[in-house]
Amino acid sequence: MKISLVAGEPIGQPCADCGIRCFSVCAALDKAELRELEHLGRHIHFVSCETVFGQEELTTSVYNLLEGVMRLYKLLPDGRRQIVGFALPGDFLGMTTSARHSFSADAIGAVAVCRFSRTSFARFIEDKPHLLRRINELAIRELSRAQDHMVLLGRRSAEEKVATFLLNWRDRLVQLRGPANTVPLPMSRQDIADFLGLTIETVSRTFTKLERDRVIGIQPGSVCLLDTARAEAMAAA
Amino acid sequence: MKISLVAGEPIGQPCADCGIRCFSVCAALDKAELRELEHLGRHIHFVSCETVFGQEELTTSVYNLLEGVMRLYKLLPDGRRQIVGFALPGDFLGMTTSARHSFSADAIGAVAVCRFSRTSFARFIEDKPHLLRRINELAIRELSRAQDHMVLLGRRSAEEKVATFLLNWRDRLVQLRGPANTVPLPMSRQDIADFLGLTIETVSRTFTKLERDRVIGIQPGSVCLLDTARAEAMAAA
DNA sequence: GGCGGTCCTTGATCTGCATCAACCGGTAAA
DNA sequence: TTTACCGGTTGATGCAGATCAAGGACCGCC
Structure with missing residues (x-):
């Protein structure tokens, strides 16, 4: 449950060589855009059980999961926990319109993410509707997964x-x-x-x-x- | 459970006067765009328990709920049902990347919707990133609601x-x-x-x-x- | 090696909700 | 008016899964 305090190293390896690019939001970007994005992101590593972001924390960043698995969960005041999903490489986290995260996310085993400041990422998106469309696509896929999971939780x-x-x-x-x-x-x-x-x-x-x-x-x-x-x-x- | 066969009347009243516009996707549009949209949509009415679209049906249309309440649900093969949400005026339905609906939607009481052909709506969006952003916003709000509901179903x-x-x-x-x-x-x-x-x-x-x-x-x-x-x-x- | 810790499994018992069944009030059809 | 039906309520009983409790496997550490 420790919080990583490191700022993270700059993205050294070109995004073009990123192994999970085709699964991530970045699939929507061309070479020039990827190079631009390289300057905005930071690679960060987390060890097992480290918290990437917590429920109610301010949403200062968005994350692209590169390696490892994360659990995304909500806690009730009395400690009951519901895991709303597991994140895998390519998943895009922290996309929300509200100022605070609505769930916590922590590492299951070692995890590597690509972190972007929310504001600079928002600026990067601004004139890139294809990227926005890609993000929308991922959000809708996630929503569909959530609905399937509701059936499971409620009726199975x-x-x-x-x-x-x-x-x-x-x-x-x-x-x-x-x-x-x-x-x-x-x-x-x-x-x-x-x-x-x-x-x-x-x-x-x-x-x-x-x-x-x-x-x-x-x-x-x-x-x-x-x-x-x-x-x-x-x-x- | 009957299916309405009417094509629906053209949108007569200008979208600018639409009572629920501020809650719907259309909130993102200016006057000129609203006028353009008026030509693409059709008003359709449903009576209680009529199906607006069914799980596994082809996603030929998207819908803007104008009046009334709808239940959105999934059925298991053996008949168990999970309602994944209730839709209220302003809700935008049928937004999916897949070719078929992943849930059914029917009217609870009388319902009025604004229906758009999926392809013409997609074309309309194409050069309107602000509209796409609005749709994204609604999708993310829906996802957040879904996650809250998972906690309810799983842990309460x-x-x-x-x-x-x-x-x-x-x-x-x-x-x-x-x-x-x-x-x-x-x-x-x-x-x-x-x-x-x-x-x-x-x-x-x-x-x-x-x-x-x-x-x-x-x-x-x-x-x-x-x-x-x-x-x-x-x-x- | 011994010790404590964590994670997982297994057994015994309990209980919240499901299931089964009856009934009630309102409405519409006969 | 009677009858049938539908949506909702209430009661009796059952059971899937929770809770409580104990023990086993594996690990790092001293």
Whole structure:
């Protein structure tokens, strides 16, 4: 929960060589614009559990996630937590119209971000409708994901929740790093519980049950999807 | 659940006189642009429970809600329903990047919308970054609402859910029509249940309990907030 | 090696909400 | 007027998942 105090190093490597550019907002930019953007951003690194920004903090920056995974969550006054999403490389964070962040974001494992001052980024956007369109696209995709998640939270059983989560998470990783049967789970069981609206015990029990039923194999830090068809049936029904 | 087959009448009244313009996307437009827009849109009316567009239907149009209330919902194959939101005048619907709608929308009571063909609206936007920015703004507001709702669905008790719903709904109506203690509830108990991730019985019981506790007064089609402070305490905690 | 800590799993019990079922009041059709 | 229906309420019971409690695996540290 420490807050990083470093300003970050300038973007050294040209944005044109950025590995996740095609997934990020920057996909909308041409070479000249990328070079311009290089001067505005700073690379910052966070270690596991460090907070990138907190709920109610002023929104001074926007962030482009380069590497690692982040949890985005809201806390109720009494400590109950709801994780509203996990961010992966290419995700664009801190885009909000309000003066304060409406959720907190912290690192799950080591994280690298590209940080931009909100004002300078806003100025950069101003005459670039294609970039604005790209940002809009990402926001709408995020909204659609949020709506899907509402269905999950409001109307699905624990088993359905877990199965759906594993499949969706796998799909996002496949998108990024290509096909693979084994699904890394860098987040803790508590994180998964707080994402799915369950308790850690129920998540653990459900994992165990899925393993007993030979749907998944549990490994430290990951699971292996053994019976995708059955998992999909659980997630769909 | 009938589908309206009428093409709709042309927008007669000038958009400049539109009562909800300041709440809608059109707030971003100047007089000349409004006049241009008048030629692109059609007014369409729907009666109660008519479907404006359905999940999986092709996204041929976008809609500006002028009058009335709509429920936006997703259905699971087995019939479980999650209402992802209620739309009020000024809300902009059908904005999606995908070819098909990801949820259904139907009228709660009589509804009037301004419909635009998706392609002609896209063309209209093209050289109007201020409009795009406005759309982006609405999308981000919607996303933020969705995230709040995830917390409600995942982490709150039935009583908290109902209290929060009543307060939020009141706030949206106040925004639109000014202060009032009595909160109209045009949607059914089943709608409220499907919005809050509860059953109709639990919603009904919770309403009754809040009435017994003198927090609300139940009237046909509306409730009266008697003890706002206590309701807010329930919603916050 | 022993110790404390964190994360995860497992078991026993409890409970909030779902489910099942009946009923009530208003309205519209017969 | 009677009947049927629909939306809402209320009561009795059941159960999925929460809560409480304990123990195991793994880690870094002394």
